[in-house]
Amino acid sequence: GAGVSQSPRYKVAKRGQDVALRCDPISGHVSLFWYQQALGQGPEFLTYFQNEAQLDKSGLPSDRFFAERPEGSVSTLKIQRTQQEDSAVYLCASSFYNEQFFGPGTRLTVL
Amino acid sequence: KNEVEQSPQNLTAQEGEFITINCSYSVGISALHWLQQHPGGGIVSLFMLSSGKKKHGRLIATINIQEKHSSLHITASHPRDSAVYICASEETSGSRLTFGEGTQLTVNP
Numbered sequence: 550g551a552g553v554s555q556s557p558r559y560k561v562a563k564r565g566q567d568v569a570l571r572c573d574p575i576s577g578h579v580s581l582f583w584y585q586q587a588l589g590q591g592p593e594f595l596t597y598f599q600n601e602a603q604l605d606k607s608g609l610p611s612d613r614f615f616a617e618r619p620e621g622s623v624s625t626l627k628i629q630r631t632q633q634e635d636s637a638v639y640l641c642a643s644s645f646y647n648e649q650f651f652g653p654g655t656r657l658t659v660l
Numbered sequence: 661k662n663e664v665e666q667s668p669q670n671l672t673a674q675e676g677e678f679i680t681i682n683c684s685y686s687v688g689i690s691a692l693h694w695l696q697q698h699p700g701g702g703i704v705s706l707f708m709l710s711s712g713k714k715k716h717g718r719l720i721a722t723i724n725i726q727e728k729h730s731s732l733h734i735t736a737s738h739p740r741d742s743a744v745y746i747c748a749s750e751e752t753s754g755s756r757l758t759f760g761e762g763t764q765l766t767v768n769p
Binding site for chain 1: 664690695702703704708748753754755756757
């Protein structure tokens with residue numbers, strides 16, 4: 550595709566529900582990043598893939614957060630047993646060298 | 661730990677004014693990014709620079725590596741420039757970004 554796409558764009562979950570957020574990077578982009586952006590804040594790093602390898606997951610806030618990119622293309626960020634503090638916009642970015650291209654984000658609201 | 665700070669947090673200007681947004685960071689970096697975020701979340705890259713100065717249209721970005729400081733300037737500001745401007749540091753090439761909290765710019769006609 551022409552850019553990075555994310556789905557769903559909006560997700561409302563009840564506390565305790567599991568959610569899965571999808572990112573389709575730009576074709577051929579080796580690197581893929583997930584960021585979390587709370588309301589009124591700058592994005593914060595969650596995790597990073599190079600092809601299918603998850604090279605850095607130091608930003609994942611708890612073991613309820615899990616990300617995968619099994620074929621080195623599409624990535625899924627899964628949040629188990631969602632909590633209210635997980636409410637945020639989840640941004641995905643992909644890059645071939647060092648300029649990152651961002652998707653539109655998924656706005657997650659946990660009630 | 662790398663920290664990125666921006667100022668001001670909020671900025672209101674009249675159309676035509678010259679605008680400056682400042683960014684400072686705490687560790688050596690390979691590049692400094694300036695990004696624009698419109699309501700709805702979409703983030704667009706404006707500049708990526710590792711030294712000196714870059715210009716694109718009415719936007720100018722500068723960086724002083726020794727002082728660990730960067731500025732984004734907008735000349736002849738326009739209401740369509742209203743957005744959140746975010747600076748982000750990249751410690752090593754191709755690595756994750758560390759973001760500032762953003763500057764909400766509002767340009768009134």
